Amino acid sequence: MHRLSVLLRNKPGALARVVVLFSTRDVAVESLSLSPAGADGLSRLDVQVRLREGRSVDQLVHQLRRVVDLCEVSAA
Amino acid sequence: MNGALALIKALEAVGCETVFGIPGGAILPAYDPLFDSAKIRHVLTRHEQGAGHAASGYAQATGRVGVCMATSGPGATNLVTPLADAYLDSVPVVAITGQVARPVIGTDAFQEADIRSITLPITKHSYQVTDPDDIPRVIAEAFALAASGRPGPVLVDLPKDVLAAPAGWTEPEPPVVVRPRLDPAQVRQAADLLARAERPVFYVGGGVVRAGAADLLRELAERTGVPVVTTLMARGAFPDSHPQHLGMPGMHGTVAAVAAMQKSDLLIALGARFDDRVTGSLARFAPEALVVHADIDPAEISKNRRADVPLIGDCRDVLRALKASVTTGGDLDPWWKYLDGLRTTFPLGYDWPEDGSLAPQYVISRIGELVGPEAIYTSGVGQHQMWAAQFVRYERPGSFINSGGLGTMGFAVPAAMGAVCGAPDRQVWAIDGDGCFQMTNQELATCALEGLPIKVAVINNGNLGMVRQWQNLFYGSRYSHTSLGSTPDFALLAEAMGCVGLRCSSRAGVDDVVREAMAVRDRPVVIDFVVGADAQVWPMVAAGTGNDEIMTARGLRPLCDSDTGEDL
Structure with a gap:
């Protein structure tokens, strides 16, 4: 299980793109919560995910960084 | 000015000269000012899929962004295959789609399809413009995104009423594109590995073509004497007539190219992504090789094969940096002797069909x-x-x-x-x-x-x-x-x-x-x-098998057999 903390711009489709990426890369989402983050039109997305065996969370983080409206992502 | 005219002016401003597309209900407003554009040639295709692939062919032939245009609903969904195609081959394409008017979005209106959601996994990015004043900025961003970093398709979805509404014009500013900076320590590590390697190979992928780095590749290859293989996406990135070129690796690659990768002690992957059609069974792929993996997309590094030295950057920058750091390499004569033996023994070839038909x-x-x-x-x-x-x-x-x-x-x-x-x-x-x-x-x-x-x-x-x-x-x-x-x-x-x-x-x-x-x-x-129906493509590495099992014809596995020259 990995905990991801994502900072997203509040742009239409930003959340969808992240969630579709999980589905595309066969990442199982255990929990997900979205909340406003400050006043700059940003949202904080906290997700717990389970990866396929042999796949690394670093890889997923790099794939998430390709999302244009994603500002930050960290994994724990 | 309305949104449609702003769109056409914005396309002209970013240097778009050709649009492949088909008009229809929702995109109609855009076609009206397009009719008057002296700078943009519109090619009326017969199917939107044709428009999408044409945009890709245009982009790959010119190195510029290819543009296709379609109406909402079925027009847009017909672009799905070309967008997926451009996504996987990293081709800079901008797709402009009409959408139903904002008040009826989400009501299953006539020719409504949520194309932005449909294409989420096969686009780099997508926009649905809701404010006509945003059109120039969005077009400039879409072009920059499509062409920068790892190129790819970007979708711009334009509701009909946004196209028809009055729009302000602000000259679109080309967005600032940050090019990744290579890590000098990693470049040195890669150059050191290259200097020490006994069986190195340049594994050249489409990224070298996209980066316009073929000239630098040739300089580095000639300076180091390292064998080169070019993948399906990189054919032509290194001249086929060049003596250091072993041809294409992979499922239908040459025996020499497949063997070079398989027996290598150092793979230098340049804008290539270790696709299953190249590696065969990953577990059995190039078991003795260290890997230097150069790619502009960090998400490709260690995706399929762990990289010992990653080089995140544009292939031009990578090749220039390697050229500056690399000293003379080791003695590659035994390596070349082995590879030359394979080239001579197993050249590409074919038999004429026995039924007298054309090969x-x-x-x-x-x-x-x-x-x-x-x-x-x-x-x-x-x-x-x-x-x-x-x-x-x-x-x-x-x-x-x-x-x-x-x-x-x-x-x-x-x-x-x-x-x-x-x-x-x-x-x-x-x-x-x-x-x-x-x-x-x-x-x-x-x-x-x-x-x-x-x-x-x-x-x-x-x-x-x-x-x-x-x-x-x-x-x-x-x-x-x-x-x-x-x-x-x-x-x-x-x-x-x-x-x-x-x-x-x-x-x-x-x-x-x-x-x-x-x-x-x-x-x-x-x-x-x-032509004859029975001709087959050889050599072949059957799906899921290791590259060692490459067959030059049915049942003939030269790399598994012992008589392939020196034991390397």
């Missing part, structure tokens, strides 16, 4: 020899694609445009149409199969009307040949639904669409018919090459 490989090699390396070649997907990769000799980067990642049958004709729009001074030959040709040949009508004189060589074996080959090898020769029969008559079909239709079914006729096609400059030409 498809002969047709394709003659086209390559007669038409020459200055032309652009496109292909569909299947046996003819592999033979076009094997038997045409490429000398220029970007001169072979095909669907590598997605494997889209029907790519050849529309991609050739796009390529000739972008490079009107070069001959453009689509090497197609009869199965592929029947998926997208309607664009020949577009080519005839628009004066786009592409040549199409249909390698007609009356079958879905690659599928038939797998049925022969792996399904006990049970040819389930792979015969396409003998209609239509492709030469007559070509004539019906305003093209010249030719046919050839004998070895003696091949040169003449190719020359006849080359002499036609005012119309597209289709040559129906009637």
Whole structure:
């Protein structure tokens, strides 16, 4: 299980793109919560995910960084 | 000014000269000012899929962003395959789609499809514009995103009422694009590995073509003496005539290229992504090799094969940095002796069919020899694609445009149409199969009307040949639904669409018919090459097996056998 903390711009489709990426890369989402983050039109997305065996969370983080409206992502 | 005029002005401002598309209800406002544009040529395709692949062919022939346009609903969904294709092959394409008006979005309105959601996994980014004032900025961003970093497709969805609404005009500022900076320590590590390696290989992928780095690759290769292999997406990135070139690796690669990777102690991957069609079984791939992986996309590093030294950057920067750091390498003579032995023992070749029919490989090699390396070649997907990769000799980067990642049958004709729009001074030959040709040949009508004189060589074996080959090898020769029969008559079909239709079914006729096609400059030409149905693509690494098990013909596995020269 990995905990991801994502900072997203509040742009239409930003959340969808992240969630579709999980589905595309066969990442199982255990929990997900979205909340406003400050006043700059940003949202904080906290997700717990389970990866396929042999796949690394670093890889997923790099794939998430390709999302244009994603500002930050960290994994724990 | 309204949103539609802002769109056309913005496209002009970012340097768009050609748009491939089809009008329809929701995109109609955009077509009105497009009618008056003196800077943009619109090519009216016969199917939106044709527009999408044409945009890709244009982009790959020019190195610039290709643009396609479609209306909402079915127009937009017909772009899905080209967008997926451009995504997997990292082609800079901007797709502009009409959308139903904002008040009815989400009501299942006529010709409404949520194209932005549909294309989420196959686009780099997408926009749905809700404020007409945003149009110039969005177009500038879309072009910059498509072309920068790892190139790819970007969708811009425009509701009809946004196009029709009054819009302000602000000159779009080209967005600042940050190019990744190479880590000098990693460059030094890579150069050190290269200096120490005994069996190094440059594993060259499409990224070298996209980066325009072929000249630097050649300089580095010549300075180091390292063998080079070019993947399907990189054919032409290193000249086929160059003595250091071992050809294409992978499922249908040359024995020398496959063996070079498999026996290597250092793979230097340049803009390549360790695709399963290259690596075969990953667990058994290049077991002794250290890996230097250069890619502009950090997400590719260690995705399939762990990189010992990652180099995140544009291939031009990578090659320049390596060239500056690399000293003379080790003694590669034993390595070259082994590889030269394989080259000599297992050159690419083919047998003539026993039934006296025309060998498809002969047709394709003659086209390559007669038409020459200055032309652009496109292909569909299947046996003819592999033979076009094997038997045409490429000398220029970007001169072979095909669907590598997605494997889209029907790519050849529309991609050739796009390529000739972008490079009107070069001959453009689509090497197609009869199965592929029947998926997208309607664009020949577009080519005839628009004066786009592409040549199409249909390698007609009356079958879905690659599928038939797998049925022969792996399904006990049970040819389930792979015969396409003998209609239509492709030469007559070509004539019906305003093209010249030719046919050839004998070895003696091949040169003449190719020359006849080359002499036609005012119309597209289709040559129906009637070839044998039983020809197969060799060598072959069967799916899921290791590259060591490469077969030069059914049952012949030279790298598994002991008599392959030195034991390396």
